[in-house]
């Protein structure tokens with residue numbers, strides 16, 4: 081079954097491994113890594129085994145690192161294109177629907193740039209347009225830090241009580257954030273509400289008309305983590321024609337006394353898939369693994385193991401046609417419409 085995945089942090093992990101920043105999710109990896117074959121969750125060989133077609137590679141910038149966010153994102157984009165050049169025999173960078181069709185016709189995999197941290201634009205529409213010209217096609221407004229654009233739901237990792245966590249409902253998009261989402265719709269940058277505060281979700285909803293995504297979030301009704309979506313948000317994304325990417329992180333799948341104890345099981349993923357499609361419709365769910373941005377307790381512990389999820393969805397009662405929608409059709413339909 082062909083796989084389209086809306087979110088992974090592999091390029092940032094490659095950067096950390098080369099610069100030895102100590103920020104890696106993979107604590108045991110201390111040698112520089114390559115995209116073709118590596119010890120991370122995602123590499124090209126494992127993607128082939130998992131029957132991948134398209135991967136969104138997030139350029140994840142952690143504002144807590146103190147580095148200039150624009151400079152950081154440019155470094156990541158440079159690594160992305162270096163890797164694309166080295167591996168043209170297997171994977172091609174895509175910016176348009178025609179690029180996606182051309183990769184498919186050549187029997188190659190496709191890679192799209194996403195941005196995870198809106199501050200990489202510095203709140204400046206010219207930088208947003210420049211990043212678009214460099215190939216970025218999807219963007220979150222925030223990661224876990226407040227920035228010039230908006231407020232996130234999770235302020236910082238491991239410092240608050242995880243379940244249930246208090247969403248931020250009264251603070252959403254700032255003035256620059258509103259201008260930015262309007263420009264994104266105009267130029268064709270797909271908006272991504274993952275990490276955004278609840279208040280920000282509704283501000284974005286009000287100031288946009290096109291479909292948008294939550295690239296890597298689950299259902300809050302099943303797991304009360306505020307990185308997950310409420311029923312109303314799921315319905316609104318579905319009604320708008322957007323897509324939610326199923327996240328494989330244990331602490332977004334099930335509740336446990338500590339974040340470390342949360343398990344990532346394919347059976348639980350199938351429960352979230354059932355809940356989200358019941359709430360938002362069969363067209364609103366895709367995949368958003370968060371591979372290489374998550375660690376610990378993963379039953380499906382790298383991207384070659386996607387058939388495990390396919391089996392779990394079958395067991396949950398999804399038909400082959402429905403699993404195709406979740407694995408690739410829904411996201412491709414959205415890209416065809418928006419790119």
Ligand SMILES: [Zn+2]
Nearest residue numbers: 196275296373
């Ligand atoms: Zn994330």
